[in-house]
Amino acid sequence: MMDQDRTDLMELQKLDINIQETKQRIGAFDPLFEEVEEPALTLETELGTARKRLQEMKLEEGRLELSSEEKETRRQRLDEKLGSVRNLREEAAVSAELEMVKRALQNDEQEALTLLDQLRKIEERGEELETAYAEASELVEPKLQELLAQRSEAEEALTSLHKEREQFAGGMSPDELKVYDAIRAGGREVAVARLTEDGACGHCFSVIPLQLQNQIRHGAELIRCEGCGVILATMEPEAEDSDEEPEVAEAGVQIPATEGEEDTIDEELVQSDGGEDVEVELEVLESGKVGDPLDTGNDKDQDQE
Secondary structure, rough: OOHHHHHHHHHHHHHHHHHHHHHHHHHHHOOOOOEEEEEEHHHHHHHHHHHHHHHHHHHHHHHHHHHHHHHHHHHHHHHHOOHHHHHHHHHHHHHHHHHHHHHHHHHHHHHHHHHHHHHHHHHHHHHHHHHHHHHHHHHHHHHHHHHHHHHHHHHHHHHHHHHHHHHHHOOOOOHHHHHHHHHHOOOOOOOOOEEOOOOEOOOOOEEOHHHHHHHHHOOOOOOOOOOOOOEEEOOOOOOOOOOOOOOOOOOOOOOOOOOOOOOOOOOHHHHHHHHHHHHHHHHHHHHOOOOOOOOOOOHHHHHHO
């Protein structure tokens, strides 16, 4: 296998990482949808509960009306029977039953009034919930559409990445792909790693023996790291040297002047500084009498002798 093949494996790994990240991005939309829809869903649930309760109370109202009608019919019959009794015993029995029916009617009437009050409150609450749910739905809908568009875009990108991977892998060695896919099948993200400058695995940083480093650089065969099991590839090629010429003079570096330039430089120094110290230094230089800082007073004594 040539080094280019390992470069292809690195590119394939980049595609797989992009595919994995895109899948994670698509999966991250689910909690976003729940977060956006939560207010409307809460109102919808509460509204459904209110509607169900209202329906139950209306059924209860119908049951009370039917019961009251039956009791009222019973009361009328007892009233008619009470007028046709033939003795005190029958009169007492009919009167007792009639009184019981009247009390039952009163209870039904009281229960009906309580139920009507509850129905009114539930209906008002239902109207409020419907209004709030409609407003929440109007606010949620644009956000949902935006999230749907983003998820659709991510799904299209994932489809494109899958096609690109399929085409890219079609031109690679099946044996190499088998090894590569086997490594990633265990849930590992990194299956190929380059050597570092000091000859270590770029994934686990285990030092690779020199013989294996040479084999990796020559690309003779596929070599895997003994420490982590990833496929090893050569280091990334160094960037080409820049064509720009280096600066001639840097800070703190003096460039010697030619003989023709020395006089010009001395004159410029004198003109620019304009100081007496510079003129004195030039005179000393021209006379060639430059004192040695290491000379002691013995030299002066010898001259005097």
